[in-house]
Amino acid sequence: MGFFSRLLGKEDEGQKAFREAMEMIAKIIDDESFQNKLLGDEMEAMLLSAPAIDERPDGQGAFGLDERNPIPVNGAIGELSYLSKLETSNGERMLFHRVGAINTVDVFEAVTFSGSGWYIIFVDYYHPRRSRKAPSGFRIANEPRQFSGFHNFCRNFPYDFPDAKQASAEFLRMAYIPLGNVMPQIEKKVFTRPMNHKAKLDIVMSKMTSRSDI
Amino acid sequence: MTKAICFNCGAEKFGAFTECSGCKATPSSQEQFEVSMALCEHMHSSQQLAVFAEDIRQHRKLAFGPGILTQAREALKDPQLMSMLGLVIKNANKEQQRPSTPPPRPTQSQSASQIKVRRDAPDSTDLHKTAFAILDVTTRDNRRRIVEQAEERSLSMDHEMCAKARSDLTNPRLRLSVEVSWLPGISPKRASAYCTLIKHDLDKYMSAADDESPLVKSNLIAAALDLFDQDMDADDWASWIYQLASESDQIDAEDVFRLVNEDRAVAGFPLVSGPELVEEEIANRRRYYKDSIKGAIDRLPTKRMIDVMTDVVDTATMLGEDSAPLLIDELIDSYELGVRSFLEREAGNVEKLIGSIRDGATGGSRVVTPLIDKLDTVIRNWDRVAQPIQVSMKSRGLEHDQSRRMALDVRSLGIDLFNEYQMLDQAERITNLLKEVFAELPEVADKLEDDSIAIANIHNDRQRAQKRADDWVREITYEAQIGLVFKDTLKISQNGVEWKSSRVALDDVTGVGWGATRNSVNGIPSGTDYFIFWCDRNNVTRVQLNRENVYSTFIDKLWKAVGVRLLTDMLNGLREGKRYRFGDAILDDYGMELTKSHLFSADEKVKAAWSELQIWSANGSLCVGMTNDKKTVMTLPYQGANNAHVLEAAIRAKFKTGNPRLSSILED
Numbered sequence: 055m056g057f058f059s060r061l062l063g064k065e066d067e068g069q070k071a072f073r074e075a076m077e078m079i080a081k082i083i084d085d086e087s088f089q090n091k092l093l094g095d096e097m098e099a100m101l102l103s104a105p106a107i108d109e110r111p112d113g114q115g116a117f118g119l120d121e122r123n124p125i126p127v128n129g130a131i132g133e134l135s136y137l138s139k140l141e142t143s144n145g146e147r148m149l150f151h152r153v154g155a156i157n158t159v160d161v162f163e164a165v166t167f168s169g170s171g172w173y174i175i176f177v178d179y180y181h182p183r184r185s186r187k188a189p190s191g192f193r194i195a196n197e198p199r200q201f202s203g204f205h206n207f208c209r210n211f212p213y214d215f216p217d218a219k220q221a222s223a224e225f226l227r228m229a230y231i232p233l234g235n236v237m238p239q240i241e242k243k244v245f246t247r248p249m250n251h252k253a254k255l256d257i258v259m260s261k262m263t264s265r266s267d268i
Numbered sequence: 269m270t271k272a273i274c275f276n277c278g279a280e281k282f283g284a285f286t287e288c289s290g291c292k293a294t295p296s297s298q299e300q301f302e303v304s305m306a307l308c309e310h311m312h313s314s315q316q317l318a319v320f321a322e323d324i325r326q327h328r329k330l331a332f333g334p335g336i337l338t339q340a341r342e343a344l345k346d347p348q349l350m351s352m353l354g355l356v357i358k359n360a361n362k363e364q365q366r367p368s369t370p371p372p373r374p375t376q377s378q379s380a381s382q383i384k385v386r387r388d389a390p391d392s393t394d395l396h397k398t399a400f401a402i403l404d405v406t407t408r409d410n411r412r413r414i415v416e417q418a419e420e421r422s423l424s425m426d427h428e429m430c431a432k433a434r435s436d437l438t439n440p441r442l443r444l445s446v447e448v449s450w451l452p453g454i455s456p457k458r459a460s461a462y463c464t465l466i467k468h469d470l471d472k473y474m475s476a477a478d479d480e481s482p483l484v485k486s487n488l489i490a491a492a493l494d495l496f497d498q499d500m501d502a503d504d505w506a507s508w509i510y511q512l513a514s515e516s517d518q519i520d521a522e523d524v525f526r527l528v529n530e531d532r533a534v535a536g537f538p539l540v541s542g543p544e545l546v547e548e549e550i551a552n553r554r555r556y557y558k559d560s561i562k563g564a565i566d567r568l569p570t571k572r573m574i575d576v577m578t579d580v581v582d583t584a585t586m587l588g589e590d591s592a593p594l595l596i597d598e599l600i601d602s603y604e605l606g607v608r609s610f611l612e613r614e615a616g617n618v619e620k621l622i623g624s625i626r627d628g629a630t631g632g633s634r635v636v637t638p639l640i641d642k643l644d645t646v647i648r649n650w651d652r653v654a655q656p657i658q659v660s661m662k663s664r665g666l667e668h669d670q671s672r673r674m675a676l677d678v679r680s681l682g683i684d685l686f687n688e689y690q691m692l693d694q695a696e697r698i699t700n701l702l703k704e705v706f707a708e709l710p711e712v713a714d715k716l717e718d719d720s721i722a723i724a725n726i727h728n729d730r731q732r733a734q735k736r737a738d739d740w741v742r743e744i745t746y747e748a749q750i751g752l753v754f755k756d757t758l759k760i761s762q763n764g765v766e767w768k769s770s771r772v773a774l775d776d777v778t779g780v781g782w783g784a785t786r787n788s789v790n791g792i793p794s795g796t797d798y799f800i801f802w803c804d805r806n807n808v809t810r811v812q813l814n815r816e817n818v819y820s821t822f823i824d825k826l827w828k829a830v831g832v833r834l835l836t837d838m839l840n841g842l843r844e845g846k847r848y849r850f851g852d853a854i855l856d857d858y859g860m861e862l863t864k865s866h867l868f869s870a871d872e873k874v875k876a877a878w879s880e881l882q883i884w885s886a887n888g889s890l891c892v893g894m895t896n897d898k899k900t901v902m903t904l905p906y907q908g909a910n911n912a913h914v915l916e917a918a919i920r921a922k923f924k925t926g927n928p929r930l931s932s933i934l935e936d
Contacts, residue, residue, distance in 0.1 A: 119348050174348060250343035252310045256270045256283040257352045 075228065082131065082229040083138070084198035086183045089131040101128055101182045108187040110178070118189030121261070124159045124178035126185045130205045131226075133177050136184045137162060138199045140192050142171060147195075149212040149236065150175070150203030153255070154262040161258050164203070165212055167236065169244035172251035174258055200231045213240055272308035273317050275300055278324030280317075284308040285353060296457040298344070298464030301353060305340035306332050341468075350472060354457050383470045383504070384497035386567075393466055394560070395491040399433035399446045401463055406456035407447065407531035411438050440538045444528065448549040449556075451484045453527040466492060474508075482518040483550070489515070490557050493564040502572060506579030509561050513584060513595035516557050521547040558598050577603055577656040581663075588662035588708055600660040607653050614650045615674055621646060622681050629689045636685070636694055644701055647678065651705040658708035667709045675702055675712040679719065686723075692730070696723045744829040748818045750811070758811060758818070760825045765802055767809050776804040777830045779910030782823045783888055799907045802830065827913070835914045836934070843931035850915055853892065853902035857929045860892060864900040874900045878928060883919050890916050 081088040090098045113123030127136045137150045148171075150164035158180065164173045175189065188194045204218045216237070219230050239245065247255070272284045279290035284304045287294045295304040305311065307320055323330055344350065395401060402425070403417040418434035436442045451459045465473035470492060477488040489512040496505065525543040532539050540546060565573050581600060584592035592600075621643045628635035651658075654671050661668045682698035685691040703716045741762045749755040759766040764773040782800045786793060798819035801810040813819055838848060842857040854861040859877040866872065874894065882895045886903075890912045893901030904912040921933045 115351055116348070120351055248343070249305070249310055249339060250346035250349050252270065253284055253305060253308075253343060254346065254349050254352055256272075256308075257285055257349075260283045260286045 079229050080198060083135055083200060086128050086132065089135065090128055090182065092131060093129045097129060101180060104181045106181060106183045108185045116190055117187065118175055121156045121159050121176045124176040126181035127177055127179050128181055128183050129179050132184050133160060133179050133205060134201045134203060137164065137203055138201045139195045140188060141195055142166060143191055143193055147202055149215060151208040151211045152205050153207055156261050161262065163211060163255065165245055167239060169239060172247055174254050201229050202231050212245055215240065270308050270310060271314065273321045275303045275307055278321035296460045298468055301344055302337050302340040305343060306336050311336060345469065354461055383474060384500045385470055385495050386497040389495045393491045393494055395463055395466055398450050399436040400450045402429060402433040407450065407452065408534040410536045414438055443537060444540055444545060445549055447528050448524060448553055449487065451487060452524055453481055454484055462488060470495060482515040483524055486512055486515045486519065486557060490560040493560050496564060498568050498572060502575035502579050505576040506583050509580045510583045512557055512561065513593035516554055516595050517593040519550050521550055524550065554595060558595055561599055562602060574653055581656040581659045585659055585663035588659040591663055592660065597660060597664065600656055604657045611650065611654060611670055614646060615670060617646050618643065618674055622677060625681060629685060633691055633694060636691065640694055640697060647701060647705055662708045667711060671706060672709050672712055675706040675709060678702055679715060692723065692726060699723060744825045746821055746825045750813050758822060760822065760829055767811050770809060772802060772804050772809065774829050777802050778805060779803045780826055780830055781906060781910060781912055783906035803910065831914055834911055835918055838914060839918060839931045839934050851902055851904050851909060857931050862900045862902050864897065878922060878930065883916065
C-alpha cells in the first residue's frame with residue numbers, strides 16, 4: 055500500500071470491493087442456501103421441499119454413473135458447484151458440460167484437465183443441497199473450487215471452454231477458474247474422446263428426453 | 269449422433285447399440301456388442317460402413333481389419349458402458365459407505381476383484397450347457413421358435429445335443445428342470461450378457477450377479493466356480509462358496525413358480541401346476557450346487573482344500589457360533605466322509621504315542637518330552653484336517669465324536685503324568701495344547717479349563733512354597749570365623765551345621781543347646797564365655813566363643829534351622845502318645861513326671877499335670893517344678909542338656925493357651 059493511497063483512503067475502498075467480490079465468489083461456488091436463492095423464490099421453494107440426501111434411497115446401479123442413481127444436488131448452480139469439486143481418485147479436476155437430460159436427470163460429460171479420463175455423470179438437481187458423496191473412482195475436494203464446467207451444451211467441448219465462459223452470466227463468470235488453467239491443454243489439443251466414451255455418449259444420447267445440442 | 273449399421277440386417281441407424289428400426293434387432297451378446305461397435309463411424313468411415321452393410325445384406329462374412337474387434341472388445345470393458353448395455357455394475361462406493369460395524373461375513377464386493385480364472389478353464393460352463401443357451405432361445409420363445417433354432421443350430425453344432433435341448437424345452441415336464449437351471453426372471457438380453465461375461469470378464473459377471481434373485485445368483489455362481497483358479501486366495505474361495513450356500517438357502521419356490529409361469533404364459537407352454545413341483549427341482553438344484561462346490565474344491569491341492577473348507581465354515585458359522593446354511597452343513601458332511609480314513613489313521617498314531625509316553629514316564633521328563641513333541645505335531649496335524657468338522661458340529665450344537673474321544677484320551681495322559689509322575693510342566697503343556705486345538709468341543713473345553721485352573725493353582729502353591737524355602741535358606745545361612753590367630757569356621761546353611769570342617773546335616777541333628785557364662789575375678793567381670801552345641805545320633809559338637817554378636821546371630825539361625833523342627837517333631841510325637849526324657853524327668857503330652865527329693869528317704873516320682881507346674885530359669889538351667897511343692901523340681905542346664913530351649917519354648921507357649929495338652933500349641 056502506497057503512502058498517498060493510505061493517506062487518501064483509496065486503498066481501503068479498493069480493498070473492501072475486492073473483499074466483497076471474493077466473498078460473493080465464495081458464496082456462489084460453495085454456499086448452498088445462497089445458490090438456492092439465486093434460482094428465484096419458486097425454484098428455491100421447490101428445492102427446499104425435496105429431501106436433503108446424499109444418495110437417493112431408491113437409486114439403482116452405480117452412484118452418479120447410472121441414470122437410475124443420479125447425484126442429488128441443489129439446482130443448476132449446485133450442479134456446477136458439485137462437479138467442480140469432484141476429482142478423480144488421482145486428484146485430477148474435471149472440465150464438464152451438460153449434454154442433456156433423461157427425464158429429470160441431467161447428463162454431464164466430463165473430462166479430466168489432462169484429458170486422460172472421460173466420464174458420463176448423472177445428476178438430479180431437485181434437492182436442497184449437494185450430495186456429500188462421490189461416485190466410485192472419484193472423491194470430493196474438501197475446499198471450495200471455482201467452476202470448471204457449464205450447465206449448457208458445449209458443441210466443441212472442451213475446446214470451446216473460453217467461449218462458454220465468456221457466454222456465462224456475468225455474476226457467474228467471476229466464479230470460474232482462470233483460463234490459464236486450461237488453455238495450455240486446449241492449445242496442445244490433448245482432448246480426444248476414446249472409443250468407449252463415444253459409445254457411452256451414443257447410448258446416453260439415444261435415451262435423452264431433452265438434448266442441449268438440438 | 270454416431271452413424272452406424274445394424275449387425276443383423278445392415279440397415280443404417282444412429283448409435284452402435286440402439287435398436288434397428290428396420291429389423292428391430294438390438295445387440296445383446298458380447299459378440300454382437302463387439303460387431304456393433306465395429307460397425308459405427310467411430311471405427312469406420314461411411315464408405316466402409318456401406319460395404320459392411322452390403323456384406324450383411326448378402327449374408328457374407330464380415331472381414332474387419334486387424335485389431336478392430338480387439339479395440340471394440342477393449343472399449344467394451346468400460347464398466348459404465350457395460351452398465352449402460354444392460355448389466356448393473358456393482359456400486360462399490362455404496363458398499364464402502366455402509367454404516368456401523370463391518371459385516372462379519374464377506375460380501376461379494378469384497379472378493380469381486382479377486383477372481384482368477386484357471387488356465388485350463390473349460391470353453392463351456394454349465395450356464396452354456398443349458399438348453400436355453402445351446403439353442404440361444406429365451407424363456408419367452410414359443411415352441412415354433414425353439415424348433416427353428418434347434419434346426420438352425422444343428423447346422424453348426426452337435427445335432428443330438430440340439431435335439432435334446434429342443435426336447436427338453438418343448439416337453440413341459442422336462443422344461444421345468446431346464447427353467448430352474450437357467451436364469452428365471454431376467455431379461456433375455458441380460459441372460460445373454462451373462463453368457464458372454466462369464467467367458468470374458470468374470471469379475472464383472474460376479475459383480476453383476478450380486479443384484480440378482482437368489483436362484484439366478486446361485487446358478488451364476490455355481491457355473492462360475494468351475495472357472496476359479498486354484499491359486500485364488502482361500503478367503504476368496506470361501507467367500508464365494510459361502511455366497512452360493514447362503515443364496516441357495518434363500519431360494520423361494522413360490523417366487524420361482526410365479527416367474528416360471530409368467531414366462532410360460534408368454535411362450536405358450538402349459539403352466540406348472542403347483543409350487544411343489546418347483547420345490548422338487550430346487551432340491552435337485554441344491555444337490556447340483558453342492559456337487560459344483562465339491563467339484564471345484566476337489567481340484568485344489570489338499571492343503572488349499574483344507575484351508576478353503578476351514579474358511580468356509582468359519583465364515584458361515586461365525587466361528588461355530590451361528591448355524592450355517594444347509595448347503596455348508598451338507599458339504600462338511602461329505603468332507604468328513606472324505607477325510608475319515610486319514611483321521612482314523614492319525615487317531616491310531618495318537619493312541620500309540622500315548623502308550624509310549626505312559627511307558628516312558630518312569631524315565632522322567634527327558635524321555636517323555638520328545639514323545640510329547642511328536643504328539644503335539646500329530647495332534648495339530650489332526651486338528652488342521654478336523655477343524656472344519658469341529659466348527660460345523662459346534663454350530664449344530666454337536667461335538668465331533670472322534671475329536672472328543674481323542675481329546676479326552678490325551679487329557680487323561682496329562683492328568684496321569686501329573687498325578688503319578690509329578691510332571692506338572694508336561695501336564696500343563698498337554699492341557700494348553702488341547703485347549704488350543706480342541707476349543708470347538710464345548711464339553712472338552714470346559715474340562716480343560718478346569719484342568720488349567722487346577723494346574724495354575726498347583727503352580728502358584730509351588731511358587732509360594734519355593735519362595736518360602738528360598739526365604740528360609742536365606743534366613744538360616746550364616747558363617748563366622750572364630751579364633752584370633754588360627755581361624756575356624758562356624759557355619760550354618762541348608763547343607764548343615766559346620767564347625768572346624770565337620771558338618772552335620774540339618775535333618776540329622778537330634779539335639780541343640782546354648783548358653784553363656786559370665787566370668788569375674790574378685791567380683792570384677794572378666795568377660796563372658798558363650799557355648800553352643802548340637803548333636804546327632806553319634807557325636808556332640810561343642811563350640812565356645814566370646815563374641816556375643818556371633819553367638820546371638822548363630823543361635824537365632826540354629827533355632828530357625830533346627831530348633832523349630834525339633835520342637836515340631838517333639839510335639840507331634842507327644843500328640844501320638846510318645847514320652848521324652850529330659851534329665852530325670854519324663855515328658856508327655858499332659859504333663860511331666862518329676863522327682864521329689866527327700867532328705868532322709870528315697871526320691872519320689874511325682875506326676876504333675878501342666879496346670880500344676882511352673883517354669884523358670886536359674887543358675888544357667890531351665891527349672892520346671894510343681895507350683896505347690898518346691899521340692900518337686902527338674903533342672904536342665906542350658907549348656908549341657910539336649911534341647912532345654914526346645915522344651916522351654918514348648919512349655920511357655922503351652923502356658924499361653926491354657927489347653928491341657930502340650931501338643932495343642934500345634935493347633936493354634
